[in-house]
Amino acid sequence: MLRRLYDWTLSLAARKSAEWWLAFIAFVESSVFLVPADVLYLPMALSRPDRAYRYAFVATLASVLGGIAGWFLGHYAYEAIAKPVLEFYGKYDEFEALRQSSGMGFIVLMLVTSGLAHLPPIKVVTILSGVIGVDIWLFIISAIIARGARFYFLAWLLRTYGEPIREFIEKRLGLIAGLGAAALILLYLLIKYLT
Structure with a gap:
């Protein structure tokens, strides 16, 4: 099922309405959807490198708006909607x-790491942020920074290196970003427990 969902999402890149689909996928990824917007963003940016930054803007904006929706789901509709999702x-x-062990600083760190590397999945963190009451403005700023950094960095890579970087991005970027996110989490934990 996951493979069919991935293939369907990838097929949207060839449509004239691809930009709208990118916004939709980026929005729902941040609150309820399983497949990351990168699956659609990468082929779109590769086929139109001149629009890579425009697509990054669309994906960032929609992802942040989806994150806000996830925050509201967690804050106002946890039992009815967020928990079943x-x-x-x-x-x-x-x-x-995460809910039992997380303080505010750790949640903000997870917002950044999930935005950059999907570690943990962004929908989990957006809902959790609403449940524990992370300040909405801090949440929005963190989401803009994390999601924007991810999509604009991909845009820069694709504009600079083109098609040869695609295989690297698809196979290794998640691992590298995940390792960076894990290093940030470990650094946070070390500072927290050593001070």
Whole structure:
């Protein structure tokens, strides 16, 4: 099922309405959807490198708006909507573990790492931010920085290196970003427990 969903999302890049689909996928990814917007963003930016930064803007804006929707789901509709969504994707236990052990500083750090590297998935963090009451403006600023950095960095890579960088991005960028995010989390934990 996941492979069919991935292939369907990838097929949207060839449509005339691709930019609208990119906005839609980026929006729902941040609150309820499983497939990351990168799946659509990469082929779009590769086929139209002159629009890579425009697509980065669309993806960032829609992703931040989707994150705000996730925050509101967590804050105002956790039991009715957010909990069933998390259970559907098998993320409820991960969510509850994060909810029990997370302070405000750690949540902000997870906003950045999930925005950059999907570690943990962005929808989990946006909903969690609403549940524990992260200040909405801090949430929005963090989401703009993290999601913007991801999409604009991809735009720069694709504009600078073109098609040869695609394989690298698809196979290794997630790992590199994940390692960077893990290093940030470890650094945060070290500072927190050593001071």
